[in-house]
Amino acid sequence: xxxxxxxxxxxxxxxxxxxxxxxxxxxxxxxxxxxxxxxxxxxxxxxxxxxxxxxxxxxxxxxxxxxxxxxxxxxxxxxxxxxxxxxxxxxxxxxxxxxxxxxxxxxxxxxxxxxxxxxxxxxxxxxxxxxxxxxxxxxxxxxxxxxxxxxxxxxxxxxxxxxxxx
Amino acid sequence: xxxxxxxxxxxxxxxxxxxxxxxxxxxxxxxxxxxxxxxxxxxxxxxxxxxxxxxxxxxxxxxxxxxxxxxxxxxxxxxxxxxxxxxxxxxxxxxxxxxxxxxxxxxxxxxxxxxxxxxxxxxxxxxxxxxxxxxxxxxxxxxxxxxxxxxxxxxxxxxxxxxxxxxxxxxxxxxxxxxxxxxxxxxxxxxx
Numbered sequence: 001x002x003x004x005x006x007x008x009x010x011x012x013x014x015x016x017x018x019x020x021x022x023x024x025x026x027x028x029x030x031x032x033x034x035x036x037x038x039x040x041x042x043x044x045x046x047x048x049x050x051x052x053x054x055x056x057x058x059x060x061x062x063x064x065x066x067x068x069x070x071x072x073x074x075x076x077x078x079x080x081x082x083x084x085x086x087x088x089x090x091x092x093x094x095x096x097x098x099x100x101x102x103x104x105x106x107x108x109x110x111x112x113x114x115x116x117x118x119x120x121x122x123x124x125x126x127x128x129x130x131x132x133x134x135x136x137x138x139x140x141x142x143x144x145x146x147x148x149x150x151x152x153x154x155x156x157x158x159x160x161x162x163x164x165x166x
Numbered sequence: 167x168x169x170x171x172x173x174x175x176x177x178x179x180x181x182x183x184x185x186x187x188x189x190x191x192x193x194x195x196x197x198x199x200x201x202x203x204x205x206x207x208x209x210x211x212x213x214x215x216x217x218x219x220x221x222x223x224x225x226x227x228x229x230x231x232x233x234x235x236x237x238x239x240x241x242x243x244x245x246x247x248x249x250x251x252x253x254x255x256x257x258x259x260x261x262x263x264x265x266x267x268x269x270x271x272x273x274x275x276x277x278x279x280x281x282x283x284x285x286x287x288x289x290x291x292x293x294x295x296x297x298x299x300x301x302x303x304x305x306x307x308x309x310x311x312x313x314x315x316x317x318x319x320x321x322x323x324x325x326x327x328x329x330x331x332x333x334x335x336x337x338x339x340x341x342x343x344x345x346x347x348x349x350x351x352x353x354x355x356x357x358x
Contacts, residue, residue, distance in 0.1 A: 004316070007293055008290070011289060012208065012211050012288060012289065012290070019207075022207070022224065026229065027196070027199075030195070030229060033232070
């Protein structure tokens with residue numbers, strides 16, 4: 001039989017200062033708990049009791065909006081980029097024209113673009129009033145000595161020159 | 167001059183008063199921590215043996231107590247209520263570690279004996295090693311009853327509240343535990 005009275009009831013020890021450390025650990029953890037609880041209460045007040053679900057929905061919607069906006073910006077950039085060059089094979093495949101007709105079509109297209117660009121690059125041509133209206137005094141002096149046929153010829157030549165200038 | 171028991175009663179009463187009246191729960195909790203951390207720690211330590219595990223469970227016990235402070239109705243003593251939380255937490259821990267360890271009884275006994283002898287915080291004698299090895303052979307609840315009754319000298323009435331078992335069943339359980347321990351110690355003395 002065991003003599004129970006002989007057995008000491010102190011068989012375990014703890015590290016020095018353990019219980020002070022235990023107190024501070026527990027109180028620190030409780031402070032964190034209190035902080036978390038208060039934070040949750042504030043969030044619940046702001047978003048309601050189902051705030052957690054609502055916050056998840058809002059964040060999902062915000063993410064979706066960002067994705068849609070990104071896609072929209074990408075598409076806009078694609079629209080603004082220069083159009084692709086028309087290639088011979090592409091036109092040949094997509095039309096019932098033969099090779100010569102396609103070459104002619106593309107040449108005409110190129111020429112049209114070329115002329116448009118050339119015209120756009122020309123300096124603005126301004127015609128002053130004096131260019132259009134002849135100096136009446138000067139002309140009247142010289143015209144006085146001419147016959148009616150010579151005057152007519154002169155006027156026709158002036159018109160041709162004017163038209164050529166334009 | 168107050169005796170130790172009278173001081174404990176006064177302390178218990180003031181903690182209960184602060185909790186129930188919701189006057190200053192932080193102060194009440196601090197008093198509770200100061201008054202009961204040692205008995206709670208040693209109960210858990212005897213159940214799980216390792217200091218690190220006892221430390222973890224002890225912290226969990228007091229944090230749970232803090233969280234449920236408003237549920238304390240004063241139907242039992244604060245120490246009993248706290249002990250019940252510690253009992254439940256320890257049982258949960260032991261059942262989890264039993265599931266992960268998968269040791270047979272001989273391996274468990276050998277492991278306990280070795281770890282106690284190698285533990286610098288174990289100050290017991292040879293009989294304590296035998297006693298704790300014998301305790302490892304008991305069902306967890308019987309072990310808890312033995313620790314509360316023998317080491318902490320708690321009345322059956324209080325143990326009944328902590329474990330949720332009738333006093334009659336507890337008396338039988340303690341009696342069986344003592345017999346098993348004695349027979350184990352006897353067998354070890356015989357063959358060693």
